[in-house]
Amino acid sequence: MALQFIETSKLPTPWGVFDIHGFEDAETGKEHIVLTLGDVTDGLPVLARIHSECLTGDALFSMRCDCGSQLQAALQRISEEGRGALFYLRQEGRGIGLINKIRAYKLQDEGADTVEANERLGFGADMRDYSLLKVMCEHLNITQVKLMTNNPRKIAAMESQGVEVVERLPLQTGQNPHNAKYLATKSGKLGHLF
Numbered sequence: 001m002a003l004q005f006i007e008t009s010k011l012p013t014p015w016g017v018f019d020i021h022g023f024e025d026a027e028t029g030k031e032h033i034v035l036t037l038g039d040v041t042d043g044l045p046v047l048a049r050i051h052s053e054c055l056t057g058d059a060l061f062s063m064r065c066d067c068g069s070q071l072q073a074a075l076q077r078i079s080e081e082g083r084g085a086l087f088y089l090r091q092e093g094r095g096i097g098l099i100n101k102i103r104a105y106k107l108q109d110e111g112a113d114t115v116e117a118n119e120r121l122g123f124g125a126d127m128r129d130y131s132l133l134k135v136m137c138e139h140l141n142i143t144q145v146k147l148m149t150n151n152p153r154k155i156a157a158m159e160s161q162g163v164e165v166v167e168r169l170p171l172q173t174g175q176n177p178h179n180a181k182y183l184a185t186k187s188g189k190l191g192h193l194f
């Protein structure tokens with residue numbers, strides 16, 4: 001694992017003043033971040049969210065998915081708790097990248113579901129690699145989390161990196177007519193717990 005911690009600074013947001021921790025992966029050249037609020041290094045379970053990059057949803061208000069709404073809801077809950085961590089992993093489009101996600105969206109416009117679209121492009125349904133979490137959690141001394149997710153793969157991923165998931169907190173938000181089929185496919189084919 002070529003991930004290396006680089007620097008931390010303050011990041012004021014509408015949900016509080018977070019610390020932003022920057023990491024670089026020398027192998028891929030990708031930059032990843034963790035936002036933390038409060039002291040997460042005390043060994044107690046940390047309210048956490050693993051969020052995969054979705055430029056269209058996180059920054060451009062897309063209603064094709066639930067990402068932007070989940071991102072805001074996670075920051076809100078961390079703010080209410082006064083303590084927590086958001087792992088923002090640059091694995092756009094479940095790991096296929098932004099342009100391929102647009103290709104996949106085109107196929108979905110023509111009738112494919114989100115899994116079929118990936119497969120038609122020659123990708124697996126979910127290409128994400130969560131091994132980055134180990135270095136991040138070790139750096140922040142996080143050993144136990146209360147994970148905000150509907151995705152059982154993320155629980156398995158955390159545990160395989162040596163971090164215990166003491167609780168799963170559902171994160172269901174942002175449903176709308178444009179993402180109804182996408183969310184149905186998540187639960188039907190990708191195992192999401194709705």
Ligand SMILES: Nc1nc2c(ncn2[C@@H]2O[C@H](COP(=O)(O)OP(=O)(O)OP(=O)(O)O)[C@@H](O)[C@H]2O)c(=O)[nH]1
Pocket residue numbers: 050051052053054055064065066067070091092093094095096101104105114118148149150151154171192
């Ligand atoms: N390939 C592909 N990626 C998509 C599509 N819609 C959303 N995504 C990506 O899916 C990922 C969603 O990430 P998350 O919200 O972290 O994860 P999740 O697997 O939905 O799990 P939880 O939200 O934790 O329940 C992001 O990387 C999006 O860019 C799609 O139709 N095709």
Ligand SMILES: [Zn+2]
Pocket residue numbers: 054056057058065066067068
């Ligand atoms: Zn999205």
